[in-house]
Amino acid sequence: MTVRKNKSLAARGSELTDTMIQLRILSGAERAALDLPTFEQKLEECGQYPLRPAELEIFQINIGKLCNQVCAHCHVDAGPDKKRENMDRPTLERCLEIIAAVPSIHTVDITGGAPELNPHFRWFVEEVCRLGKQVIDRCNLTVILSNKKYHDLPEFFARHGVTVVSSLPHYSRRRTDSQRGEGVFERSIRALQMLNEVGYGQPGTGLELNLVYNPTGAFLPGDQQSLEAEFKRQLERRYGVRFNHLYCLTNLPVSRFLEYLLETGNYEAYMEELVQAFNPAAVPNVMCRNTISVSWDGYLYDCDFNQMLDLKVAVPGKQHINDFDIEALKQRQIVLNRHCFGCTAGAGSSCGGQIA
Amino acid sequence: MSNDHYLKRDHLKKFGEITDFQEELGSKFFEYYNSVMDEGALTRREKALIALAVAHAQQCPYCIDAYTQACLKEGADEEQMMEAVHVAAAMKAGITLVFSVQMMEDVKKKTM
Numbered sequence A: 001m002t003v004r005k006n007k008s009l010a011a012r013g014s015e016l017t018d019t020m021i022q023l024r025i026l027s028g029a030e031r032a033a034l035d036l037p038t039f040e041q042k043l044e045e046c047g048q049y050p051l052r053p054a055e056l057e058i059f060q061i062n063i064g065k066l067c068n069q070v071c072a073h074c075h076v077d078a079g080p081d082k083k084r085e086n087m088d089r090p091t092l093e094r095c096l097e098i099i100a101a102v103p104s105i106h107t108v109d110i111t112g113g114a115p116e117l118n119p120h121f122r123w124f125v126e127e128v129c130r131l132g133k134q135v136i137d138r139c140n141l142t143v144i145l146s147n148k149k150y151h152d153l154p155e156f157f158a159r160h161g162v163t164v165v166s167s168l169p170h171y172s173r174r175r176t177d178s179q180r181g182e183g184v185f186e187r188s189i190r191a192l193q194m195l196n197e198v199g200y201g202q203p204g205t206g207l208e209l210n211l212v213y214n215p216t217g218a219f220l221p222g223d224q225q226s227l228e229a230e231f232k233r234q235l236e237r238r239y240g241v242r243f244n245h246l247y248c249l250t251n252l253p254v255s256r257f258l259e260y261l262l263e264t265g266n267y268e269a270y271m272e273e274l275v276q277a278f279n280p281a282a283v284p285n286v287m288c289r290n291t292i293s294v295s296w297d298g299y300l301y302d303c304d305f306n307q308m309l310d311l312k313v314a315v316p317g318k319q320h321i322n323d324f325d326i327e328a329l330k331q332r333q334i335v336l337n338r339h340c341f342g343c344t345a346g347a348g349s350s351c352g353g354q355i356a
Numbered sequence B: 001m002s003n004d005h006y007l008k009r010d011h012l013k014k015f016g017e018i019t020d021f022q023e024e025l026g027s028k029f030f031e032y033y034n035s036v037m038d039e040g041a042l043t044r045r046e047k048a049l050i051a052l053a054v055a056h057a058q059q060c061p062y063c064i065d066a067y068t069q070a071c072l073k074e075g076a077d078e079e080q081m082m083e084a085v086h087v088a089a090a091m092k093a094g095i096t097l098v099f100s101v102q103m104m105e106d107v108k109k110k111t112m
Helices: A019-027 A039-045 A089-101 A121-130 A153-159 A173-180 A184-197 A224-239 A255-263 A267-276 A280-285 A304-308 A326-330 A338-344 B015-020 B023-037 B044-057 B061-073 B078-098 B100-110
Strands: A058-062 A107-111 A134-139 A163-167 A209-213 A245-248 A291-294
Touching (some): A019 A255, A058 A304, A107 A121, A163 A184, A173 B078, A184 A209, A184 A224, A255 A267, A267 A338, A280 A338, B023 B044, B078 B100
Parallel strands (some): A058 A291, A134 A163
């Protein structure tokens, strides 16, 4: 166990804010000499290299890095200090044009930071709903209680049929607070109860509330179905909280989780475990194949993790939403690195949980 | 100074190699072992907690390593894991103390 850091890497001036250093660590050139295959090699071994996209279905927008929490494992390095990195209205308007123009996009997945802290959040959700697309909000829960002006978020979500996806790494206070910060568990439970009160997670309402479990340390998640059953049993029994599905996500060695692994001496063993658990059956369903990820400043990435490592889509000259070209994107090769082992370990991992 | 020890951390990783010297029996053992530990009438988490308790009772460092990891992976928390160890400790205490009945009977038989 480590002492939780209450500031982002950027606020602490950590050298890991330099994505080149993170990539050098992942390549084995710095900090730890990894005697491991590359992700490309493993894909080649199972005849799945190069990795190409399928139909674009999910338009994922990282609307900003501003967050009221500083979680120990955050791959975005989000926090209260990230006031500059937030999507502006013209960029959101451009996103809307693309969402409207590409019929295969059925879902708009809004993430952050805490997306709701972006001043254009509610307007944007309304506009996306007007286009008839499903909205997913990746809500950290505590934002709902962080200020009076957010107390009505559950009603707002319900009114627009937004699917709420929220991190709750454990039904135990200690496990949750060790990852997400002191007092987060209690406020998360209260927020979940507020969401339940307006119909989220309740049978027959159609209002979907899904929880995200990611391990609170250097270990891989267990079986999603079994964990979901246990979370449902414990949360209902202890707090009367209900939800629809539990998504199990593997922590990828990026940003603050990478820092945690390095500082606790768990990095090499964790990477070995990810590689050993490589599951070829997970590859066809990795999220980068049907998702495009947009950063707060409008650049395009294969996924949110590539975004945080500043690995833009491999479409020269067309890496920004102002140059969005769906046909060119369909032809691209997905950008890979060793962190990708996180999405293919065991039962696999995506923004929608296990995939194999 | 010699680095030789009877217990070496990396022996756990090599456990699968026991089939090198006797493949059939080793493979049967692992097949049985994996079936036992899989989801059944008891969940994998419950089985991992039982295994963690046994690991402590038997004081096997390999098993403690393996089942600490397995318990975390299956979603158990510190409280549950420590309670499992207390179950082992209580059993050990009980097992020790129940023999005192024999001692007491012997004492009563041999003393005035």
